[in-house]
Amino acid sequence: AHPDKGGSQEHFHAVVRAFEVLSCAASRDAYDGALARGLPGPAAFAIATKGSIPSSDTAPKPGKRCRGQSVPLSSETALQQLRAAVSELPREERRGALDKLVPRVREALLAYMQKAQAPAALASAAPAASPVAEGESESSCESEEAPGGGESAALALEDGQAASGAQEETPGQVSGAGSSGRGVLRQPGSPPTYRASVFVPGLFVVTKPIPSLERVLQQHAALVRARELVALGSGDMPLDSKTFRAALLRASEESGLREAADLGPLFFTAIVSAYTEVNRQIKGRQTADLEAAFQQRQRLLQAKASGWPALRKEWIAIMQTPPEGGQGHRACGAEEATRIADAAWQASAATRARAEARRRKASTRRPSRTQPPAQASSLQRKAHAVAKALEAEEGVVEEQCVKRPEAKRFAAGTKKVDAASCGAAQLAADVGTRSRRGLAPSRLLPAKVPGWELTFSLRGVPYLEPGFAALRRTEAPTGGASEVCSHGLCLDLDSEGWLRLLQTEGVFSLQEAGDLRSRRASLEEVLERAQELRKPPGEARPSGYRLAPVEAETYGSGKVTAYALASADEGPLPAHPPSVRYWRLLRDGARRHGLDRDYRDFLSSLPRYAPSPLAPVALPSLLPGFLASLAGMASAAQGRRRRRDGKYRSTADAAEQEDDEVWPELVGAASAARGQLVAGPPASDKVWAAFCSTPRSLLLGRLERMVGQDGPGPRLQ
Structure with missing residues (x-):
């Protein structure tokens, strides 16, 4: 369909839009639900991709609503409210609150969190695949990363980052470039090469660059499916290399890949949210060893739990580690790595002060660390609103109202x-x-x-x-x-x-x-x-x-x-x-x-x-x-x-x-x-x-x- 291959620009854009919807289970469900409600294709696409649709398409028609029945919220609005309600809970109570949700609502919330965070992260997590900005060297040992989707939905809720700050662009990334390449990274060359990428909890996964876009799209579908399997099957168990490897094997089989080797070689980068400390994510070194990536992630998490001095020490050690096989940023010297870490800590002082003020204000409103009954009932109401919205998008509520x-x-x-x-x-x-x-x-x-x-x-x-x-x-x-x-x-x-x-x-x-x-x-x-x-x-x-x-x-x-x-x-x-x-x-x-x-x-x-x-x-x-x-x-x-x-x-x-x-x-x-x-x-x-x-x-x-x-x-x- 690409113009370079004898197709047309219109057809190629149609393929890209279809891929954007079909490559994600959450967006595909939203698209199918909109079609089931009788909405036209463009409106369904706007809903699936979090765009806007004309109010005339979504507003209920006169005479179609049962007496005394309220119009349900859209699933996106309901999920946003539920996400905010869970984020307001004390950190130690969030996992229990998630476990009490019905499976359908819990899975929808996790999918919504992943979808909300992934777009920015997919564009920013692989600087080697983006054009290098003028004056920016590819050999720099560390670059600023956009706060966004490095963490999964569950991890984001656990870390209290449900409402993170404004996003910044990756150096060299063109503002307003759109999401047509979401999860597929293009590297210039003759011919150009492509890489499939995806985020799983605390881990960025990317494939080897190859010239076949069709093959990369198939690889990306398998990686997205592996992420879904991880989200659905992890439960209370922390993600480990064995679980993720099993998800990769199953996803490759379901995606039509004859062998798991068709995905490889894969490269992994540990990513830990450090917005509370330095208002950014901290990345490990890219490696082809899945076990090594998880071990690096575990060291970062343990250091983060111990406080900034331990996290600073681990971060400095990572920046001094030589890259594996020439992949990723060059190694820094001890002095340069220390300067980068201390500069990030000082630059985020105002952000930490605002966060501390919000915590003090919240503690005065909620002196007890236990969940008040009113807060629990509010969470239940929002979860019920999500379930009702999901049913409405499947065309159930509309049919119940027709006389x-x-x-x-x-x-x-x-x-x-x-x-x-x-x-x-x-x-x-x-x-x-x-x-x-x-x-x-x-x-x-x-x-x-x-x-x-x-x-x-x-x-x-x-x-x-x-x-x-x-x-x-x-x-x-x-x-x-x-x-x-x-x-x-x-x-x-x-x-x-x-x-x-x-x-x-x-x-x-x-x-x-x-x-x-x-x-x-x-x-x-x-x-x-x-x-x-x-x-x-x-x-x-x-x-x-x-x-x-x-x-x-x-x-x-x-x-x-x-x-x-x-x-x-x-x-x-x-x-x-x-x-x-x-x-x-x-x-x-x-x-x-x-x-x-x-x-x-x-x-x-x-x-x-x-x-x-x-x-x-x-x-x-x-x-x-x-x-x-x-x-x-x-x-x-x-x-x-x-x-x-x-x-x-x-x-x-x-x-x-x-x-x-x-x-x-x-x-x-x-x-x-x-x-x-x-x-x-x-x-x-x-x-x-x-x-x-x-x-x-x-x-x-x-x-x-x-x-x-x-x-x-x-x-x-």
Whole structure:
């Protein structure tokens, strides 16, 4: 798309804007939420990138608000207020206050903090990648750094830097240069080279310069994902090299990198906030040794806790350390390093005085170090406002306010909800998917469905989109109720919402859905029709989806009668691996709506298929023979099922007795379409058995034989 490569400036800017939104989970969620509310693309982009949008787009329309209902704050405003409330707490109470927040609000706050701090830091943390200002030498041993995003959200809250001072520019950085290069650093040359960079708590990570911008963008996506994994999985545990290395391995696999080495070599710089002492960040020496970077960071933190004399001594020692492999600033002499440290301390005297005055003033207003009840209730109100704003941006509040008699009867009368997230329609947990399908639920209820498990038994297209999800009933090996369950998101839909869902999932044809609409069929008739078993012409058994009534247990709200999209063929069916794209929709939906942690670990451990980038190109050229092979494979599977009585005591028994299904062999040029079966990070046996009746080792072996692979892809420990 770049003009230098034959594209246009307009197209290149569109790609840059898309990358700016899609490279960050928080901005992507904000963008999807704005689209779900019906806002146009430019307004959604402005919201996602913290820009401004016309008031006419965000103001509620007359007559659309329920009586007595207030307009919820935007999520950004609510998160800003919550951040300020947490920052006002005593330092030792902040971690406890964060732990008391519901997971969804806590994750949104951490993402907001990272997003608010990262832009300035990404531009300032790699001076080697920025033009050198006139009169500024690249060989200087220390340069001023812009206060900003070096610390993660949690660390910033712990250090009390939620409302840091004004930002200053890195020497040589052009003011107003914009954020089009956020996280991707360009180094001039012939040809120019690029580096991917990202901040994690107290650490700046940057890749080796390479000329391929496409490769750097892929590396940056993996680094951003690693940062998200660190933020979601760290909890109360401090970040260490082992945790970060595991996050890098997992992120590289999820980003489509075949090996973690595709990210390397990486360079790390320890960064510690020292605004209280010298109104700046203190950087360590850049190194390719992750352990050494964390050790340097730990020494800086310990020195900071001991007071300015210890921090000054450690800082001076760092400035005298020679750079590794010529990377970073040159080493200073002892006299020069001492002069830099003392000058920074003296220059920040006024800032320290103002901070001390604020602390004394705050201590007079809050004589007790314990959190007052009024302050706790204020924090709870702000957390509730964040949750309400997040729901509003997903289009929930707007639908609750619209006066639809049928929808109201459906929600309050029959109490029937769709367990859409449990099974094939778990994709509906994704905001963008719901928007594209025209689904506007009046309620979203996380729930679990005992006795049903998530399977990928609906055959798709091998080598591209191999399998799709559905729910299947499971029984204990000795008969009776099974302990296996599935989790998901229940959507409260009216008749039109049901028709849209069932039509897009293939339960109803376009003609059937149109007939029901024209007759204004009742909701009960729609649900009854969707439960009927349907046999496609020429097939002996039903296929596709059907609607199945289930008893769902919502998180904290009791039991409800729900309907799930289940496999129409209840006989033994071979499992197919989902594509990485399809699997990510399931995983992200479960994470976004705070489903059970064990269930999310189970989803992360599911084997998935990473198609070759050439598959969409190579397969169509061989389409006639390929379709014939697929037809033969389907016919053989039907024949095997007809020869069985289908009476197995459990799904595990069926899996053991099911013949292996093998994909059509790819030979010659078609072999370019072959991808890779990827084994996710294995969950514990207890977690796996809670959600799947087939042992993981048995499932992996069958999938390996199906795709014609000697062994699974990288197993992430």
